Amino acid sequence: MRQPVEVLDLLDPVLxxxxVNALGWRSLRxxxxxxxxxxLGGEDAVLLAPTAxxxxxxAVFPLLTRMNRHGWKxxxxxxxxxxxxxxxxxxPRLxxxxxxxxxxxxxxxxxxTTPRRRRILSHRPDILLTTPESLESMLVSTHVDHRVFFSGLHAVVVDEVHAFAGDDRGWHLLAVLERLSHVVGRPLQRVGLSATVGNPDELLTWLQGSGQGRRPARVIAPHLGETEPGTAAAPAAPPTAAAPSPSGDIELDYVGSVANAATVIAALHRGEKRLVFCESRRTVEELGExxxxxxxxxxxxxxxxxxxxxxxxEDAFAEARDCVIVSTSTLELGIDVGDLDRIIQLDAPSTVASFLQRLGRTGRRPGASRNCLFLALDEAGLLSAAALLLQWSRGWVEPVVAPPEPRHLVTQQLLALCLQEHRVGENLWREWWGGIGPFGPGAAPVVRHxxxxxxLEQDGGVLFIGPEAERRYGHRHFMNLTAVFTAPPEFAVYNGRSEIGRTDPDLLTEEVAGPRKLLLAGRSWLVTYIDWSRRRCFVEPTDEGGRARWSGFGGDRVCSFALTRAARDVLLGADPPVSLTKRAAVRLTKARDAHTDSVHPDGTVVTRLPDGDIRWWTWAGHRANATLAASLPSVVAPQRRFADHWIRLRDDVTPARWKTAVADAAAGMCLPEVDxxxxxxxxxxxxxxxxxxxATLAARTADEEGARAVLAAPVRFTTLARQ
Structure with missing residues (x-):
């Protein structure tokens, strides 16, 4: 490997x-x-490193050098x-x-703003910072000549690429990049920036899209010893290969309520700048108040x-010292909120990857260590936090996996392409996506539908936008077609002319005794007027009594197979190697005592309660249990059938019927039913x-691998005595 000075010399000399002189760096990291x-050689890559x-x-220094060296315009x-x-x-930094x-x-x-956009269109910048949705809007807009604007495009940097790849925004991004490559007539160099993930090689393969196997690519992660070039087509290493060793000051406490969490936060770490993560907007509001x-x-x-x-x-927090900012995951990614002293987490994030991202916000000053204080609000939150920390201590990080079978995005992309090109040859649409994933021949039934x-209308061998698309999506120049998620309807909340935020309409329609009050931005507000037609409500400050609520399509948090199994390990006696307060240790002991009959080290447990309720304690997570429930119809109860930890069985199940049902399921698993x-x-x-x-939703709610692992384990049947 070259010495640091020689590598620095490969960059543009002015850069x-x-x-060295403006940043004061003696060498590169x-x-x-x-x-x-x-x-510099034009390779595709995924760059892995912890936060900061x-x-x-x-990514940017070599690309700026290429830009000048090759005279990109x-x-x-x-x-x-x-x-x-x-x-x-x-x-500002770039x-x-x-x-x-x-x-x-x-x-x-x-x-x-529109005036600023006009200036950008008339004076094209060398680097454009944007989102996938805004790229899509530029491609379909009648005000943007996308062929001219993107004619000089050579490279794309995707920041926080793992945040895209794990959901439908990733499929949308890939499809838009393929269309851009088709517009400019050349492959685009693709560089992804990511925090630690469990399957970096697969992430690179995903990012390459139709360039997989055709372009040189490598994972670059010196802290993991991964900088060698490869085809990006080899199987990914086990998840443990990419995880860092546990480090930092981590403590787990049990507080029992949001009010108690506020008491602890107010009493501890005075004089420090603290960032508190909560798992819901409602909890953020309640804790803030x-x-x-x-x-x-x-x-x-x-x-x-x-x-x-x-x-x-965020601006005030960045400049202050003795203060707290309370946030959902909106501050999990790399937004700079200044020099943090401490991270506090209420309950647990949904993934180890999120925890690593949040932990990385601290310990940036010389001599400082990364730290996080977990405050569990109830027993479930304590168990989730302990399970997550146990998995983290094992060096495990979730693999990033694209959601399967995104047929709905095939629909969106076909309509967007017809908007972009106005008319598309009925057999030429495949070329625009290079056959990646769902956009190949398998998309033909969607086109027909x-x-x-x-x-879509079909005439003379071409496809173009039809009346039904105009009716459903044509409002405001098809703006709704560029967003791949459906957002629940919300009302804008105003104090005078200043918008505070948005609230769930249920809070404005439910019956209340006395004045109607909202909790928003950490303050209580009295509702003075509701404009139903414009979806607005007007408020004035009030002392207390406000309520916060938001609904969504996601429902309760869905636990993965790995984290649910880790919770089982905790109940069986495994402690995460972090500091546990006395309160946390006592409560964890109570949880273990309460679950004595639902966990066993040698397999799963079926318990029959005196009231006839029969539960199979799988500890397999929501998706695996959904798959098992669908695959074992002869023994699974028809109603209220499963949660993350258990599946409810029919009251007439016997070991003999059980054995037959398991054999049938092992021969062919079924996809979960879809509401x-x-x-x-x-x-x-x-x-x-x-x-x-x-079928799309069913594939996304299934975990066949986890279900098969549970089926293969021994099962113990026990009858619990009446207390």
Whole structure:
């Protein structure tokens, strides 16, 4: 490997001068050194590093060098992020780097004003910071000549690529990148930036799209010893291969309520800057209000607060010292909120990967260590936190897996392509996506259905937008077609002319005794007027008594097979190697005593209660249990059938019937049943044949591997005596 000075010399000399003199860096970080040569050579790559590991510079410095060395003109690099706030945060830094070389950087997302967009279109920046949805809007807009604007495009950087790859926004991003490649007539260099994941090779394969196996690619992660080039087609290493060793100051406490959590936070770590993560917007609001009552300088951040409210909070927090900001996952990604002293987590995040991302927000100062205080609000939260920390201590991180069978996005992309091109040859649409994933020959039934139902018109060998698509999606120039998620309806909340945020309409319609009050931005508000037609409500400050609520299509949190099994291990006596307070240890002992009959080290347990209730304690997670329930109809109860930890069985089940049912299930697993309400929540699902919409959701709620692992384990039948 080259020495650091030699690697720095490979960059543009003007850039190297400013790195040393303006930034004061004596050398590049290991990730930045390792990325220079492959990115200068045009390779695709995934750059892995913990939070604040220098990933942005590792990607941008070589690409700026390529830009100058090869004389790229116009918008030649796209920098794509999952959050507008992250783009806003990155813009000043990237603009500084680009200006060193006489290059320009601009923002393009939903909050950018029309006059500014016009300036961008007339003076194309060298680097454009944007989101996938805004890219889609540019491709379909009648105000953007996308062939001219993107004609100089050569490379795409995808920040927080793991956040895309694990859900439908990832499929949407891949499809848009394939269309962009088709527009410019060349493959685009693709560089993904990611925190630690369990399957980096598969993530790189996914990111390459139709370029897989055709373009050189590598995972670059010096801290893991992975910098060698490869085809990105080899099977991924086990999840443990990419996980860091446990480190830092981690403590687990049990507090029992949000009010008690506020008391602990107010009493501990005074004088420090603390970031508190909660798993719901409602908890953020309740904790924020409790902390303010205790005189703690408190700021809030979550998706239903207005942009201005969030920015004020984040700016104030970045400049303050003795304060707390309470947030959902909106501050989990790389938005800079200043120099943090401590992370506090109420209950547990849904994944180890999220915990690593949050933990990485601390320990950035020299001599500081990464830290996190877990405050469990109830026994379930304590068990979830202990299970997550146990998995983390084992060096395990979730593999990032794209959701299977995204047929609804095939629908969205076909309609968007017809908007973009106006007319598409009825047999040429496949070329636009290079045959990736669901966009190959398997999409033909979707195309036929769209034509049959009038979403697309077919005439003279070409496809174009039909009347049904106009009716459903044509409002405001098809703006609803560029977003791949359905958001529940919310009312905007105003105090005078200032928007505070948005609230669930149920809070405005339910019967209440006395004045109607809301809790938003950590304060209580009295509702003074509701504008039903414009979905707005107006409020004035009040002392207390406000309530917060938001609904969504996701329902309760779904636990994975791995984390649910880790919870079982905790109940069987495994302690995570972190500091447990006395309260947490006592409560964990009580939980173990309560679950003595539902866990066994040698397999699963079926318990028959005196009231006749029979439960099979699988400890397999929601998706595996959904798969098992569908595959064992002769022994599973028809109603209230399963949760993350157990499956309810018929009251007439016997060991003999059980053995027959298990043998039948092992011979062929079934997909879970799909609720019709869930199909209605699938964006663009109404444009799919009903059977395909149901099949899409069924595939996404299944875990056959976890189900088979449970079926293969021994089962113990026990009858519990009446207490």
């Amino acid at each position: 190297g001068h400013h790195i 290991p990730l930045q050194e390792a990325a220079v040569e492959p990115l 590991g220098g990933k942005t510079e590792a 116009g918008t030649s690099v796209l920098y794509v992020c999952p959050l507008k706030a992250l783009l806003n945060n990155l813009h 603009r500084t780097y680009a200006e060193w070389l006489g290059r320009t950087v601009e923002l393009w997302h939903g909050d950018v 409790q902390l303010r009552r205790k005189g703690v300088t408190t700021f809030l951040s979550h998706a239903s607060l207005s942009v201005a409210e969030r920015r004020r909070a 769209l034509v049959e139902q009038g979403y 019709a309400r869930a199909v209605r929540g699938l964006k663009f699902g109404e444009a799919l044949p009903p059977r395909l919409a149901e």
